[in-house]
Amino acid sequence: MGIAELLRQVDGAGEFGVWLGRLDGTPVFVHEAERAHYSASTMKLPVAMAMMRKVDAGDLSIFQPVAVHNDFESAAGGRFGVNPDEDEAPKTWKQLGKKVPLNWLATEMITRSSNLATDLVLEQVGILAAHAALAEATLPSSPAPESKIQRGIDDVPAARAGISNLMSPAGLAGVLVAVGNQEGESGEYLRELLAGNQWNGEIPALLPKRTRVEHKNGWDTRIRHDGGIVRPKDADPFVLVVCTTSDLGRRGAAADRVDRARSLEPPAQPGGSAVKLTTHLVSAPLHTPFVTALRTATHVESLLVEVSDGEHSGWGEAPQVWKVTGDSLAGSQACIEGPITTALDGLGPDDLTEALRRVQGAAVGNLGAKDAVDVALHDLAARRRGQTLHGFLGSTVGEVRTDVTLSVGDADALAEAGTARVADGFDVLKIKVGTDAAGDIERVRRVRDAIGPEPRLRLDANQGWTRREAVTVIRALEDAGCAIELVEQPVAAADLDGMAWVTDRVGTPILADESVYGVRDLVAVIRRGAADLVNVKLAKCGGLAPARTLLELAREHGLGAIVGCMMESHVGVGAAAALVSAYPTTTVNDLDAAWWLRDAPVTGGIRYDGSLIHLPSAPGLGVTGLTV
Incomplete structure (x- = not known):
């Protein structure tokens, strides 16, 4: 049975993405490959890539000692710790209060998928460096990459603020292509880490025995991903990535690990009914004409969008920028009232991360419309928590x-x-x-x-x-x-x-x-x-x-x-x-x-x-x- 037939059988049961292609990055078969899912443990591979970049640059040593602790700075401000009950790599936890080499932590992070080891390595590397490694591996065939690394594992304050890690099949494929083609000792080191992965229930389980697979997978509630470089003995190597968000094939609690959303406390304000989007065309006069090399403006012509949960309203704006983005008020209004409203249909205000993901995937282009709804959703989330928007984003600067x-x-x-x-x-x-x-x-x-x-x-x-x-x-x-x-x-x-x-x-x-x-x-x-x-x-x-x-x-x-x-x-x-x-x-x-x-x-x-x-x-x- 082919991939296309399998996808037809599960159509409507969740979100399924596939990227299959050559090791040079050429896609052969794709299905919803640009749609981003919650990354689960797949984000650990870009963290390892960023670590080796810093090692090669002389900023880190692979053998440097790292103190093992469980108190980390949140991407949203404040502190957080990894939940040991949801981390099935006990060896790292046995080292609490001691020092271990950085490469030991990297092995635990990739081969045993240790959450604590991941946050310790990420603390050494930096979130920005990990995201940069991911972003720079973007494939030429990806029109609008959505994958991102923005926080550590189990960073609950950041998750509450809508800061999440996302991975699309194409995004993970780009990372694997980069690792597969990386020369020198660093490339070999990363490939050996992936080949040593001890969680082999997805792609490796469906291949002939002793087929070498350099892969990284991840699970969470409704999440099951795997992506790897497959090296058949009788054919050229290829890259296969499968990302799924569904209720099909859910594992038991013993394997259903990594950064659970259910650990989050309820939002500060109750409410789970679907949000409602309303657009407002506005025109405001300028006190002085504004002249550039591209145009002359005497008014601000704009489209305001209001996103309401029935009690609170969040606001966003889509300006008319014919000469720069090409966005018009009519086009932005049509996009908001059409595909973006459809994408958010039935979604309550509590899941900001999912709402933002749907907005970005609702249409190609239409950046002004996406901007307006993105901001309105952030505004609504902040209001529901009784916070200013800048406070919600982690600032106290007024x-x-x-x-x-x-x-x-x-x-x-x-x-x-x-x-x-x-x-x-x-x-x-x-x-x-x-x-x-x-x-x-x-x-x-x-x-x-x-x-x-x-x-x-x-x-x-x-x-x-x-x-x-x-x-x-x-x-x-x-x-x-x-x-x-x-x-x-x-x-x-x-x-x-x-x-x-x-x-x-x-x-x-x-x-x-x-x-x-x-x-x-x-x-x-x-x-x-x-x-x-x-x-x-x-x-x-x-x-x-x-x-x-x-x-x-x-x-x-x-x-x-x-x-x-x-x-x-x-x-x-x-x-x-x-x-x-x-x-x-x-x-x-x-x-x-x-x-x-x-x-x-x-x-x-x-x-x-x-x-x-x-x-x-x-x-x-x-x-x-x-x-x-």
Whole structure:
């Protein structure tokens, strides 16, 4: 019986994903391979990969002693410990209070799937490094990777906050392809670890005896995954991954281990009825026209989404960004009211992780719609717990700083606007350039002369220059002593080679914006050395959950980051500000969009005081309703 026939037999009984392909990463058969499941123990392989990266870099030694303990820092703040009753690798627990070599823990983590050993290794490696190893192994055939590592095993506070580890069949296949092709002693070490796996009830059990399988599996309530490199004696090696979330084939308690969801306490607020989504079209006038190299705006046209559990409402925003993401209000509204509503049908508000997963998988693209619902679900979860959104994300910081943009204009107008913005209390100004390379130099010099040496200046070309124009303008400004902090997206988004060419030839840091939407884009920028920083925007990546991943990946690779926004209201900007509060960036962020509004379309939420954005003390985003 073939794989396709087996899948037809279980259709409707759960979620089943398969990736079958060659060791070079070429897929041969896929079924729901991009759909992410709770990872269970499959996340332990990227942890091992990250460990060996640090060993190869000299940051760790495979033989270094590690103290065995059971008190770990939660990804959501606070502390947690592994539940020994749900960890069936007793050898690690017998070492509590002692020191053991790092490679001993790695063996326990992979071959016996020890949860305690995993968190001890992860403590040495870092969550960001483990996620980076996973993200960089993304296969070229994966359009929108959803796999992620965000917390340790049994991190209950993080699970309550909706922070979870996810793995798709394609994601695990990418990791296995990377391990299978890794050269040197590290690659051999990882493959031998996988070949020594003592839990062989899935893929190895269905193969001829003594077939070598280098695999990692995992179980949890309703979860049963396995993925491995199969090396037949009479054929080329291949990669097979099967991920299942269903009630079929559930094991007994003795084998049904790893990080159980049932250990979580009930949510702070009761309620399990299905959530309801409502959309609201809004238009808010600006106090000053906003002009860029791509467009001129006099109003913020946006779509607000309200997600309600019948008692509380969470809010999110999908801005109209024709010239950047291509998202329109009509398209976002259709996506929210169509496939996203269908994906969330029957799902109560208690399972944030599952809801976010369904949102991201509901449609291709439509990042603004996904962003709006993602934020609204986070907002609702925070309100149900009586927390602010930034508090829910793990922060106690109640204010963040922003720059302010000087839109495109002639030299006199820009100089006047710069002086006015400094008087308004802003000390970081962003000048929109890129419409006229020859005139940009003079306009920037005039602004610097008008505001003096203290305020910081940054430029945003919005893809408006060629690579040679960019270098000419930036070098001229450097020679003129204009002290430009950074230059954002100097060339076309797709021209990474051009942006790398510019980065190599100027001393001013280059910030990638339109070039980076998701993980794959960021990995490409990192690999090519195309920029010094990245601008993460919720409407570009699809919400708070993907944005956290991008910020973590950038930080792990030493890339600077800011969080920006589109022309959005207090809802969208408030969510971005909450993210910055919980995930600090390397320089002042670009969150002035709602400052430009003459009238807010909502009551409550953030408020501006010069360059400071004050986050609300009320639950969630602090938004209490519409003004119209």
